[in-house]
Amino acid sequence: MLTYHEFIELRNHLVNNEISLELAKAHCWNTLEEGKRSWHTKDWKDRRSEIIKDKCEICGSNETLTLQHLSHPKKYSEYTKDVTSAHAKDYIDTNPDLDKFEFKAHILKNYKYVPAPLCPKCKSRNPNKRTRKSPQYLCTECRYEFDETVYKSVDELILTFYENEEATEVRDKCFVSKKWKNKHNLKNIRYWLQREQAKNKDSETIEKEAFLLYLNDNIKYLSFEDTITACKKCASYFDLYNMELCPKCKENYKSIQFSTCIQCLPEDKRKAALSKIEFGNDMRDMHRELGID
Known part of the structure; x- marks a missing residue:
């Protein structure tokens, strides 16, 4: 497992092209040990002792103090996704x-076309299908009754899309990915094709940018830059429940999205909040009794 200074050194080597991306990745990840975390290392413990304060910065307690990170590194895959999206936007x-012919070839190769049924008279989409009446279909737009729907071909849809990509008939997600089985419309398909083209064009740049962001995030984490000293209780509430001590009463814990705890709210707001909580508890009890919990 790399130490704080080793992460910085690795990043600098990569920035200065003194090491290849693949070698940098291997050097970073091959040193990881299963079950071992950065806070288990001597480097972490030595630097932690220089930074940690003598009391909790939240509640003032001095029992079982720890360094509480207010942010954590993202996964490398998340950075890859973000950087790819940015490059795709620039590319698009x-x-x-x-090219229309390239687009069509891509669709036919990678998607199954499940056309939307149309009224043969007014061409409105998804006519009402009846099970007990004949003719079987009723168009809800023009009220025409018929037994067989009509469909637009892939060529017709693509032609319409290239003429007006906001046209109603090209909004339907009538193309099913052969690989992922999810549904897309033509605009979705075009985006993912162009995204893939951007990724193929700039693959090495994308991977390097993403990995440098990953390294910077880990360096920030190991530097204790975004930390506070917290007692075990305050740290647990923050990590497990996203809660912090109420700054007003200094007694109750509250969700970090709210300014105070419920008890410190004005009376009318406190009653409304307690009423909502009680209603939620009643609903959960009812669901449990009905077996739908």
Whole structure:
């Protein structure tokens, strides 16, 4: 497991092109030991002792103190996703046009077309299908009755899309991915194709940017930059329940999104909050009794 200074050294080597990306990744991840965390290392413990204060910065207690991080590193895959999205946006902005024949070939290769049924008279979508009446279908737009729906071909949809990508008939998610089985409309398909093109074009740059962000995030975490000294109780409430001590009464814990705890709210707001909590508890009890919990 790399130490704080080793992370900085690795980042600098990568920035200065003194090490390849693949070697940098291997050096970073091959040193990880299963079950071992950064706070188990001697480097962490030595630097922690220089930074930790003598009392909890939240409640003032001096029992079982710890350094509480207010932010944590993201996964490398999350950075890869974010950086790829940014590159895709730039690529699409500079290459907005996509060859129609390439687009069609991509669709036919990667998607199954499940056309939306249309009224043969007015071409409105999804006519009402009846089980006991004949003719079987009723168009809710023009009230025409018929037995067989009509469909637009892939070519017709693509042509319409290239003429007006906001047209109603191209909004339907009638293309099912052969790989992932999820549904897309033509605009979705175009985005993911262009995103893949951007990724293929800038794959090495994307991976390097993402890995540098990952390294910087870990360096920030190991530097104790975004930390406070907290007692075990305050740290647990923050980590497990996203709660902190109420700054007004200094007694009750509250969700970090609220300014005070319920007890410190004005009377009318406190009653409303308690009423909501009671209602929620009653609903949970009822669900439990009905077996739908």
